[in-house]
Amino acid sequence: MEPDNQKQKKMTLIALVLMIFTSVFGFTNIPRSFYLMGYSAIPWFILSAITFFIPYAFMMAEYGAAFKSEKGGIYSWMEKSVGARFAFIGTFMWYASYVVWMVNISSTIWVPFSNAIFGSDKTATWGMLGLKSTQVLGVLGVCWILIVTLTASKGLEKITKVTSVGGTAVALLNIVLLIGAVLVLIVNGGHLAQPVAASAAFTQSPNPGYQSTISILSFLVYALFAYGGIEAVGGLVDQTEKAEITFPKGVTIAAIIIAIGYAIGIFLCGVFTNWSDVLSVKGVHMGNVAYVVMQNLGYQLGKGFGLSQAASLTMGAWMARYMGLSMFLALTGAFFTLSYAPLKQLIEGTPKELWPGKMAEIKDGMPKNAMWIQCIIVVVFIALVSFGGDAASKFFTILIEMTNVAMTVPYMFLSIAFIGFKKKKYIQKPFEVFKSNAWTWIAVIVVTFTIGFANFFTIIEPAVHGKLKDTIWMIAGPIFFGIVAFVMHYLYEKKNTNHSVNSNM
Structure with a gap:
């Protein structure tokens, strides 16, 4: 009786498609891409889907099916496919990308907060006790991470309600964009x-900063980032x-x-937004x-329906408030979850002896x-x-670029480990897409090259234009955490070897 019930609960094709869409599709990727590249962002999204999204998703599906009972997630996948050190460095860098994400969101979450309260982004004008706006955002960010850590460490679960409310509001933004642009x-x-x-076109x-070949190619990392989170799909196979x-x-x-959704969304931005008039204005940044x-959408709707200038501006402000509230709720829910979930997976998946002191202790499930x-x-x-x-515009750009690079580098580890996974015949593979060595190698090479290519041009682009500091910031996070992971695992191996020798004596 029980197997029949479980069969009935399994996801259908439509449910699976909706689950993948919810996990991957991000609304803010649409206006950001239009800001960077205008309509020319569209071909890059289609290219990224073909060279990254589809083959990578199939790899995650094979991993997920083979290791569906493993507790350690991607660490277990790579450890059993390649080895413990490779797995730890890759997983630690994956975890580190979430640390960079938290650095990013701790300071940028005040932009949607400002929009929700004031109807526009006032963060650039915030000053306090002689501090500049960027520094005020930094102080607020420090307070935010302290409050979240204090609350989440107590095992708070009610935050999931905020996540679902925020998620619904953001989903509705896509409908608002579509209907509003058509009107x-x-x-x-x-x-x-x-x-x-x-x-x-x-x-x-239309962006003066994205005219050179290197700048245009560096945009590829934004397109890849828009498809991020696909690792979660692997767990849906069974x-x-x-x-x-x-x-x-x-x-x-x-x-x-998703590819068509991004393409249509970017095109719809151009329906009501003139790049030169709206996005080239001082104070507009990533x-x-x-x-x-979204504020411009409300304003253009007001104008289109013959409302006065004041009424149109009010309509625009309320549209920005809705956008701000939706994003603030969604980011708050995500922040609480991601403040402990990746860290918990990393610690539970790896040997306890790897962590110094009482770091690996789990209390109240945290x-x-x-x-x-x-x-x-x-x-x-x-x-x-x-x-x-740095100025506020620069501050946000650095943080977002740090996040994009840091979050995509671990994808290369998972992609490379797939070769070892396929070679090990003793690993049971109940689900296979790549059934021949040739197709496995083609998929791994294409995915790894696409990620490496995108990150390489993203990293060198600022240096080519004389902004070496930006390049250093972009590579600092992944390199630092990669070295930390290597040293931690080396010390763990050395300690374990000495322990084994002493035990044998």
Whole structure:
């Protein structure tokens, strides 16, 4: 009776597609991509889906099916495919990307907060006790991570309600964007705010900072980042009905829908947003561009329906408030979850002896000691970046670029480990997409090259334009945590070897 009930609970094709879409699709990637590249962002999203998203998702699916009973997640996948040291460095860097994400969000979460309260981004004007706006955001960020760590370390679970409310509100943003843009297009008689004069509109960016070949190629990392979170898909294989047929079909359909969704979303931004008039204005940056675009949508709707200038501006402010509130709720929920979930997986998956002192202790289901060490690291990073003297625009750009690079480097570890995974015949593989060595190698080479290529151009692009400091910031996080992981594992191996020798004596 029980197996039948479980069969009924398994996901259908539609449920699987919706699950993948919810995990991967990010609304803010749309206005950010339009800000960086205009309509020319669209081909890069399609290319990334073909060279990264689809083959990588299939790799994660194979891992997930083979190691569905393992507690350590991606650490277990790589440890059994390649080896413990490789697995630890890759997993530690994956975890480190979430530390960078927390540094980013601790300071940038005040942008949606400002939009929710004031209807626009006022963070650049915030000053206190002689501190500049960037430094004020840094102080607020430090307070935020301290409060979250204190609360989450007590095992708070009610935050999931905030996550679901925020997630629903953000999902509705996509519908608002679609309906709003179509209405603006109708009332404007089919006229696009950002004109498409020729096919060059889809190959050339209106952004002066994205004219060179290196700058354009560096955008690829943003497109890859938009497909981030696909590792979670691997765990859905055993929950899918007729997985060997449904899963490949579901991943392919979801990838096509997500790629088309991003492409349509970017195009819709151009329906009501003229890049030169709205996005080239001083004060618009990567941290607030999503709110600027949504505010402009409200304003253009008001104008289109014949409202006064004041009423149109009010409509725009309320649209920005809705966007701000939605993002603030979603980020708050995500922050509480990610402040302990990746760290818990890392500690539970690896040998306890690897961690110094009582760091590996789990109390009330939480790695409390490790969470406070993590908190100190985040505070140090926030202080370094926010008190470095850069302007607010620069501050946000550095943080976002640090996150993009740090979050995509571990994907290369998982991709490379896939070769070892396929070679080890004793690992039972109940689900396989890549059934030949040739297709396995092609997939691994294409995915690894795409990620490496994107990160390489993203990292060198600022240095080529004389901004060496930006390049250093981008590589500092991954390199630092990679070295820390190597040293930690080396000391663990040395300690274990000495222990074994002494035991034998």
